[in-house]
Amino acid sequence: MPVKIPMEKWAGSVRTVTLGATAADGGTRQHTVTVGGETTLPFLHFEGEIPNRPVVATEIQDRRPDGWSELLMEAWGDRMNDPGDWAKAAEEAGADLIALTFGLTGLDGQPTSAESARLAVRKVLDATGLPVMVSGPGQAEVDNELLVAVAEEGAGERLVLGYCEDRNYRTIVAAALGHGHLVHARTAMDVNLAKQLNILINDMQLPLDRIIMDPTTGALGYGIEYGYSVMERLRLAALQGDSMTQLPMLVTVGEETWKAKESKVGQGVPETWGVWEERAINWEAVTASSLIQSGADIVVVRHPESVKRVHAVIDSMMTANDRGGS
Amino acid sequence: MSKYIATRALRGATGLVREADEMLTKAIAEKGPETPVVFPNTAYFLPTILGLTGREIETLGDLVPLLERAKSLLHPVPPASLWKPYLGETLDAGVATLLAAEAIEGVRFVNGVQPELFPGFEMGGATEYPHLEEGHLNGPIDDIQLRSWGIQLVDGRMPGFAAIVGCAKNNKVAVQIVRELQQRSILIFLAGNVNGRSIIHQLQEEGVEMGYDTYIVPFGTDTLSAIYAIGFATRAALTFGGMKGGQPRNIFLYNKFRVFAFVLALGEVDDLKYAAAAGAISYGFPVIADTVIPEILPTGVTRYEHVISMPFDEIEADDDLDRARKLVQKAIEVRGLKLQITEVPVPVPYGSAFEGEVVRKNDMRIEFGGKYSRAFEYLYMTEMDKVEDGKIEIVGAGFDDVPDKGAMDLGIVIRVAGRKMQMDFEPVLERQVHYFINGASGIQHIGQRDITWIRISKNAVEKGFDLNHFGEILIARFHADFGAIVDKIEVTIYTEPKLVEEWLATARKAYDYRNRRLADLTDEAVDDFYSCTLCQSFAPDHVCVVTPQRLGLCGAYNWLDCKASFQINPTGPNQPIPKGTCIDPVKGYWTGSTEFTRKASHGTVEDVTMYSIMENPMTACGCFECIVMLIPEANGVMVVSREDVSMTPAGMTFSTLAGMAGGGLQTPGVMGIGKYYLTSPKFISADGGFKRIVWMSSFLKESMAEEFKAVAEREGVPDLLDRIADETDCTEVDGLLEFLAEKEHPAMTMDVMF
Structure with missing residues (x-):
């Protein structure tokens, strides 16, 4: 019996946002990445348009990180020693974007300086042709100091600068305004806070098509349903x-999942948990794929294998499902 | 608009445009029209000209049509016989002045006389001119510095800039003015002279270091070089405001609302200065002069007053330095600059973590209020010039001579002023005193108004905590948290018993007035209700509609709080809801509240009444102080308080009931409310009001006995409280019905509820 699939007529759509700038637009990226533009819920091709695929960003740091899982250290190996080299490796592993984050201190234990941040960004920009996102360690004063320098170093590249948070967004937005970048607006799993931050940023004259919102999430088993629900409601709104609320969404999946016990611990766990590496990668890939279903346009992951798996999911989901179903 | 100013500005502008024309003609004759015209290190050509006209000036020849444009902005000087508004003409003259001034500076660069040479002058950080070997002033600010300062201007770290034109009364005054501005992180631009002496000379003689590093930029010793300040402002709008050349209106508005700049005219004001001032006004930058000049007080083009005259020697103050301080303060006030104090300067740890701290008798050094002395706090608003911002005064003795664990009288009187302050906000702000003072470790604050009770611990006193710190706390916190409505604040602390007594009487009059005002504030009397969506993080579809007679269900936000909150945070969770048309005054339907609720609840709540529990009652998140629920058998409602853990006649405890009342679900017969709503004449008034209450938690009965007594009298049943059961009388319906019958509760004979 033929079943007619009910269809919703949506009044709004997600804004289209382009990351990175090629030489034609004053940057040096080989190509840009465009996200957003959806006129329906994720992957309902029969109902509306999904003009741009969700994309996968790979997180790298300005130096070999402390406290990252040894699985990640193995996967990237020596290439983590230099941010440029790491970015190159991430590009080779299939990343659509590079997400460079800074630690609070350098390898020598000294606080990360604006100069070293500048240097790291320069290396990454020189090593890869992908669009780049850059975030500070998440402490207001340090973030502001580093990001202002980064904004200047990467002038014209349409970087994504993070994190704008409700208590600290003005300096980063100002830096983005002054040097032609985008911002990464992060709020703690709340529809209204996300919306309010977008209003505040926009009120500083940064156009809405230069804001990516990060509603934050938990990992699988650690509050993912809360994050999922907030994102779903943002997208519905x-x-x-x-x-x-019509902005593309980004979630930092890697940062969350590699904190989970299931990813972190290889020994002394029940045998039924299976092979550690497989489990850890699954944790990241499953979290990312789930959140893509709730509307994420950019997922940031850490393991090279996760990039492949999430891409495979996106490939299959982007295959248009027919009108009316079959 | 002063005709005097108009006349002089027009004259100044006409003269300058002519001068520019002559200079340009001469330069073209000598060097040719193709000679390049450039300011150093900028991608914005001649920035003011680019911004206001869209012209990209690259050569001397390009300036010819530009000056024609400037000429077209010049209107005739008004004849003595003509009296009419001249604002438009004057502003045009101002713009013509800016264009001509920048054109002249462009030609001067060609002629090699800009930047202005100043032998022996050194700056810490400045625009670089590799070809110049001797000392020079800065000339225009380069793009790199523009971006760096622009970020600070945009993010608010740097509140604005002051363009100082002329020469101060003396060197000491010049230094004082600059220091006052520096203290407030205001960027300082210097230009101009009076009879050949410039503030730049004055500062140099006093050894004040100038340059980018110290945020003091000497542009030049003539008035014209002040154009570089306008060029800076124009580029700020182009760079950070996303504007393009040739969008003067947008550039003006950007500067008016976002670049908090003002002009400080020191010394005599000549025609050219009037003309330049008229140009500054278009950017929304007011002019404050320290000499006698006509004022332009009405607001409009600038945010507040346009031109203020503050003759230096007539400023009421102890000495010249104090006059300088007051001049700067006035300038800041006229521009509406907001200053921020980030740290609370007290010798004890400070933060909300200390709010709940208790100071026990044994640890106490001294107390104010309570059993053994009087204490009160009183905040009121007054005019801007009656408040000296940041001033703390102690009137009376300190507590050194009070014995350990002793008590003393205390009156904290807070005067605030602000352009957006309203009398209605006085109680809202006054209530904050409790939270602010409690934030200090070792200080305990209880109560409010004239039942204030404060204790200071021995430990805090040992660390140096003294009476003036109450003032420090209040000033810092009001500026930080309520800066949107409070521009200035001054605190006086009275310990002198006679004065405490006097001020207490004044305060009581105000408390009394506020009580009456609150009683007069009815839903009918206002145009707007307020929303509260603070709780949508966990109850996504719930929206509170807060009205003067129905406070938020959490009890924390009444209508005035919401109104103030909206002023402070215009994008926040409390938004005005225009009432719109009244559909049903009894049940409380308005088009505005219905529409807002429908939208803010994402379509979950279709309709909402303000005064009924039976028909489309307001939803609740989960923060309610009380739950009201229909008891059908009793033809009335019960009210259960959050504190009550016992069983209720509905067969459910508070926590079980909370599941039904919360979560943004609309359930007729169940409602979560703030306890003070019980005392409102609008409490379920559509269903019969307070007389419907047949059962109430004893906690409420006791803690609000006084208030309920008044309500019972208002309702015409003075002994109503005795006829309402509580958990000590009965916890099931049969017992309740017996109780009600015996007490002849009015609900038994009222109309059926549904």
Whole structure:
């Protein structure tokens, strides 16, 4: 019996945001990445348009990180020793974007300086042709100091600068305004806070098509349902026509999942948990794939294998499902 | 608009445009029209000209049509016989002045006389001119510095800039003015002279270091070089405001609302200065002069007053330095600059973590209020010039002579002023005193108004905590948290018993007035209700509609709080809801509240009444102080308080009931409310009001006995409280019905509820 699939007529759509700039637009990226533009919920091709695929960013750091899982250290090996080299490796592993984050201190234990941040960004920009996102360690004063220098170093590249948070966004937005970048607006799993931050940033004259919002999430088993639900509601509000929620969404999946016990611990866990490496990668890939289903446009992951797996999911989901179903 | 100013500005502008024309003609004759015109290190050509006209000036020849444009902005000087508003003409003259001034500076660069040479002058950080070997002033600010300062201007670390034009009364005054501005992180631009002496000379003689590093930029010793300040402002709008050349209106508005700059005119004001001032006004930058000049007080083009005259020697103050301080303060006030104090300067740890701290008698050094002395706090608003921002005064003795664990009288009187301050916000702000003072470790604050009770611990006193620190705390916190409505604040602390007594009487009058005002504040009397969506993080579809007679269900936000909160945080969770048309005054339907709720609840709540529990009652998140629920058998409602853990006649405890009342679900017959709503004449008034209450938690009955007594009288049943059961009388319906019958509760004979 033929079943007619009910279809929703949405009033709104997600804004289209382009990351990175090629030589034609004053940057040096080989190509740009465009996200957003959806006129329906994720992958309902029969109902609306999904003009741009969700993309996978690979997180790298300005130096060989402390406290990252040894699985990740093995996967990237010596290439983690230099941010340029690491970015290159990430590009080779299939990343769509590079997400460079800074630690609070350098390898020598000294606080990360604006100069070293500048140097790291320069190396990454020189080593890869992919668009780049850059975030500070998440402490307001340090973030501001580093990001202002980064904004200047990467002028014209349409970087994504993070993190703008409700208590600290003005300096980063100002830096983005002054040097033609985008910002990464992060709020703690709350629809209204996300919306409010977008309003505040936009109120500083940064156009909405230069904001990516990060509603934050938990890992699988650690509050993913809360993050999922907030993202879903943000996307529903966007489609219903609320302009201040019509921004592409980003989630830092790697940062969350590699904190989970299931990813972190290889020994002394029940045998039924299976092979550690497989489990850890699955944790990241499953978290990322789930959040893509709730509307994530950019997922940031850490393991090279996760990039492949998430890409495979996106490939299959982007295969248009027919009108009316079969 | 002063005709005097108009006349002089027009004259100044006309003269300058002519001068520019002559200079340009001469330069073209000598060097040719193709000679390049450039300011150093900028991608914005001649920036003011680019911004205001869209012209990209690259050669002397390009300046010819530009000056034609400037000429077209010049209107005739008004004849003595003509009296009319001249604002438009004057502003045009101002713009013509800016264009001509920048054109002249462009030609001067060609002629090699910009930047201005100043032998022996050294700067810490400045625009670089590799071809110049001798000392020079800065000339225009380069793009790199523009971006660096622009970021600070945009993110608010740097509140604005002051363009100082002329020469101060003397060197000491010049230094004082600059220090006052520096203290507030205001960027300082210097230009101009009076009879050949410039503030630049004055500062140099006093050894004040100038340059980018110290945020003091000497542009030049003539008035014209002040154009570089306008060029800076124009580029700020182009760089950070996303504007393009040739969008003067947008550039003006950007500067008016986002670049907090002002002009400080020191010394005599000549025609050219008037003309330049008229140009500054278009950017929204007011002019404050330290000489006698006509004022332009009405607001409009600038945010507040346009031109203020503050004759230096007539400023009421102890000495010239104090006058300088007051001049700067006035300038800041006229521009509406907001200053931030980030740290609370007290010798004890400070933070919200200490709010709940208790100081026990044994650890106490001294107390104010309570059983053994009087204490009160009183905040009121007054005019801007009656408040000296940041001033703390102690009137009376300190507590050194009070014996250990002793008590003393205390009155904390807080005067605030602000452009957006309203009398209605006084109680809202006054209530903050409790939280602010409690934030200090070792200080305990209880109560408010004239039942204030404060204790200071021995430990805090040992660390140096003294009476003036109350003032420090209040000033810092009000500026930080309520800067949107409080521009200035001054604190006086009275310990002198006679004065405490006097001020207490004044305060009581105010408390009394506020009580009456609150009683007069009815839902009918206002145009807007307020929303509260603070709780949507966990109850995504719930929205509170807060009205004067129905406070938020958490009890924390009444209508005035919401109104103030909206002023402070215009994008926050409390938004005004225009009432719109009243559909049903009894049940409380308005088009505005219905529409807002429908939208903010994402379509979950279709309709909402303000005054009924039976028909489309307001939803709740989960923060309610009380739950009201229909008891059908009793033809009334019960009210259960959050504190009550016992069983209720509905067969459920508070925590079970909370599941039904919360989560943004609309359930007729169940409602979560703030306890003070019980005392409102609008409490379920559509369903019969307070007389419907047949059962109430004893906690409420006791803690609000006074208030309920008044309500019972208002309702015409003075002994109503005795006829309402509580958990000590009965916890099931049969017992309740017996109780009600015996007490002849009015609900038994009222209309059926549904």
